[in-house]
Amino acid sequence: MxxxxxxxxxxxxxxxxxxxxxxxxxxxxxxxxxxxxxxxxxxxxxxxxxxxxxxxxxxxxxxxxxxxxxxxxxxxxxxxxxxxxxxxxxxxxxxxxxxxxxxxxxxxxxxxxxxxxxxxxxxxxxxxxxxxxxxxxxxxxxxxxxxxxxxxxxxxxxxxxxxxxxxxxxxxxxxxxxxDAYGMSYAELVGPEGRCAILTTSPVQFDPSAMRASMRRIDGLARGDIYPTHFGRLSTGGGVSDSLYRQLDLYIEAAERAEGDIASIRTRLRELFKEEASRQNCPCLASNFGRVTVTALELNAQGLALWYKKNRGKS
Ligand SMILES: [Zn+2]
Incomplete structure (x- = not known):
């Protein structure tokens, strides 16, 4: 065996x-x-x-x-x-x-x-x-x-x-x-230049400023490699770290522009996944929407919509 x-x-x-x-x-x-x-x-x-x-x-x-x-x-x-x-x-x-x-x-x-x-x-x-x-x-x-x-x-x-x-x-x-504090990278999310990563903003407690602070803290602890649960050792160099911070900014922008509407957030996240796939040179991120990435996208959209509703909804 x-x-x-x-x-x-x-x-x-x-x-x-x-x-x-x-x-x-x-x-x-x-x-x-x-x-x-x-x-x-x-x-x-x-x-x-x-x-x-x-x-x-x-x-x-x-x-x-x-x-x-x-x-x-x-x-x-x-x-x-x-x-x-x-x-x-x-x-x-x-x-x-x-x-x-x-x-x-x-x-x-x-x-x-x-x-x-x-x-x-x-x-x-x-x-x-x-x-x-x-x-x-x-x-x-x-x-x-x-x-x-x-x-x-x-x-x-x-x-x-x-x-x-x-x-x-x-x-x-x-x-x-x-x-899940510093993004995730399924084993198949690999391109010619190495692994790529996506953020995870799933419900029900996503908090962008706390996430940013925790990621900064992890930067100080890890110095190069992390071991996210999804999946296996991941180098945060080669643009992975920059990409995750950028995704965080763009996700919040997407939720705010959509005023929390989940369908619009979902559409925007799909575009963002594709943009990241090309930025990080990760063709499988763009192509595997039939498998686990589609779940990640849906959970991220739900988490963002809920965050917007709780924090921006009635101001
Ligand atoms: Zn989690």
Whole structure:
């Protein structure tokens, strides 16, 4: 059987493809040192199988998983948290203080996701969401540190995509796990000059100025490479970083011009995706509107329309 480890980045940092939406979409990262391991984001329940295979390839038993670091509680990042907690009995789940209660009582989270995707798609993508026992959760403060073997992992409060968002830095390797705080780049979004990236402004807490501030903070932490959940290590050089800041400005302009009208925002985002595809020399960004990018575009449009309604609607 093929290896479940999609990429070994050295220094005890690994990427496992969760298989979500056909693969190349959601990474689960593993951090390993000595006889301790951490998981960064769980994706959905279905990710457990490839993650367990990867762990067994690394010789890790279930009790050696010490932490499950969650970047935020959107279900493509944390939908499997309850199942993972049951499967890795020694693991502490690390989650933002605004996210912890949603893992213990999942009903509001599920209702919120169903309001975005619809109930049948939510069920297909995520299955049964298991709650996490409250005594398995820790909710750190900005700058708190965790030990994984001899590794020190530091967490940073990074709102903007969501208010419940944390970014983690593995100090010895320099890897910064950015969740959805610094754009996303599916595995297939690659052109002749390398990977390209799109912003994620999905509902319901998108906040552009917080996102900009968090991205600046990540610039200071990461110095060149980031590890977004979508998908695998990404160099922020080669115009990727500039492009994401530019997208943020253009998205806000689009929402304001459209006065929050979702159909107009959607049309403008489609043009912007195409413009970015040509700016970043990424033909597949322009051509794959039949697959995951179409979901990204729709979620971004919904997030922008909602942001406009909440912040600009009645002024
Ligand atoms: Zn998210």
């Amino acid at each position: 093929e290896t479940a480890i999609t990429c070994d980045y050295q220094n005890g940092v690994y990427c496992v493809d969760s298989g979500y939406e056909g693969g190349g979409v959601v990474s689960v990262y593993l951090l390993r040192d000595g006889n301790e391991t951490a998981i960064v984001d769980t994706c959905s329940n279905a990710a457990l199988e490839p993650v367990k295979r990867a762990l067994s390839e690394l010789g890790v038993n279930d009790r050696e998983v010490k932490y499950i670091f969650l970047t935020h509680v959107h279900l493509d990042h944390a939908g499997g948290a309850g199942l993972f907690a049951r499967e890795f009995p020694e693991a502490t789940l690390v989650v933002h203080k605004r996210g912890g209660s949603h893992l213990v009582n999942t009903s509001r989270l599920l209702a919120s996701v169903a309001s975005v995707y619809g109930e049948s798609v939510t069920k297909r993508l995520y299955g049964d969401i298991l709650p996490v026992p409250a005594d398995r959760i820790t909710m750190p403060r900005d700058g708190d540190e965790f030990r994984v073997g001899s590794k020190t992992v530091v967490c940073f409060d990074t709102p903007g995509h969501a208010r419940h968002h944390l970014v983690y830095k593995d100090i010895p390797s320099g890897a910064v796990f950015t969740g």
